[in-house]
Amino acid sequence: MIVLKxxxxxxxxxxxxxxxxxxxxxxxxxxxNVLLRKNGSTIEFTTSDLEIQVRTxxxxxxxxxxxxxxxxxxxxxxxxxxxxxxxxxxxxxxQNKLTLQGGKSRFTLQTxxxxxxxxxxxxxxxxxTFSIPQKTLRLLVNQVHFAMAVHDIRYYLNGILFIAEGxxxxxxxxxxxxxxxxxxxxxxEVPSKQEVILPxxxxxxxxxxxxxxxxxxxxxxxxxxxKFAFSGMEFVTKLVEGKFxxxxxxxxxxxxxxxxxxRLPLLxxxxxxxxxxxxxxxxxxxxxxxGLLRIASSNAEQEEAKEELEVEYGGDAIEIGFNVTYLIDxxxxxxxxxxxLELEDSTASTLFSIPDxxxxxxxxxxxxx
Numbered sequence: 001m002i003v004l005k006x007x008x009x010x011x012x013x014x015x016x017x018x019x020x021x022x023x024x025x026x027x028x029x030x031x032x033n034v035l036l037r038k039n040g041s042t043i044e045f046t047t048s049d050l051e052i053q054v055r056t057x058x059x060x061x062x063x064x065x066x067x068x069x070x071x072x073x074x075x076x077x078x079x080x081x082x083x084x085x086x087x088x089x090x091x092x093x094x095q096n097k098l099t100l101q102g103g104k105s106r107f108t109l110q111t112x113x114x115x116x117x118x119x120x121x122x123x124x125x126x127x128x129t130f131s132i133p134q135k136t137l138r139l140l141v142n143q144v145h146f147a148m149a150v151h152d153i154r155y156y157l158n159g160i161l162f163i164a165e166g167x168x169x170x171x172x173x174x175x176x177x178x179x180x181x182x183x184x185x186x187x188x189e190v191p192s193k194q195e196v197i198l199p200x201x202x203x204x205x206x207x208x209x210x211x212x213x214x215x216x217x218x219x220x221x222x223x224x225x226x227k228f229a230f231s232g233m234e235f236v237t238k239l240v241e242g243k244f245x246x247x248x249x250x251x252x253x254x255x256x257x258x259x260x261x262x263r264l265p266l267l268x269x270x271x272x273x274x275x276x277x278x279x280x281x282x283x284x285x286x287x288x289x290x291g292l293l294r295i296a297s298s299n300a301e302q303e304e305a306k307e308e309l310e311v312e313y314g315g316d317a318i319e320i321g322f323n324v325t326y327l328i329d330x331x332x333x334x335x336x337x338x339x340x341l342e343l344e345d346s347t348a349s350t351l352f353s354i355p356d357x358x359x360x361x362x363x364x365x366x367x368x369x
Contacts, residue, residue: 002090005088019074031118041062069111128220135210136184140183141210145267158199162221166189169183178363181247182360198240211231251363252350273307278299290313297324334354
């Protein structure tokens, strides 16, 4: 039977949207496969890694009948990529094998039974549905993702905290040395506080899938799962268990020394100074005094970099050390022209924010230099 018959670009787009979580080699071989479920001309593609499950549907022609199987996801994608995008391709099934044809090219692939594919058991206690535009969630994730921990033994830091409360969605990430928070209003009120920690892999996959468009993404949270629906896709993920730190205690309030300056000039000065930091020790010294901000770095070869920026500032003279990567990360993931720094002294954390916007905060601890 003919499972599908459509343009290469159409088939490839549907497959690529679900294949991000698939690993070529897995202890469970069937998890390297994509589950195909055909009903009429509609095909449902499903992938899973036991933690995340992604599903999408597409109208891809073929015989109007029902059919289920699984086939190697990466192999199928690699073959499709190697074919011209405007070529019509067909996928036909016979004797536990699938044959992909395009022009004079023909590929026969082994399959595994669809009944063996381990689908995620979806939670029965999902909370209320709420939604925001995809481009908004994409922006919020981009504003905080870089502050997630990587392989931290405090496993609850290896992800992003999502909180839906009232008419506000809050995202928070921290690795213990810095913290990023981004907020956005919701159109509808969430009746009870919803709070989950999305794992790092889930966050990276969402970043890959979210489009820069106004179409909504619907979200629902349960005790052990989160569910997202957008652009014809359904995305279910397990959560990180554990208690996220009280981020409100970390965010400084009423810092007495404030300075507003251009984001891009500061970013470029830090990127130049970072060139002469050592591989292991990414420290830069920042001196702030009335009218002037100085940045300096050095390394074991006794090389030095010095930068100066004129600023409108009349507060205390402060010398403070930072991991330059932490500063570059936040400035590179912002798009605004200006950034506000709020400081206390050389030992206290510094707060980065956007002038006239309350929805973004970034706290970075000083380092001893």
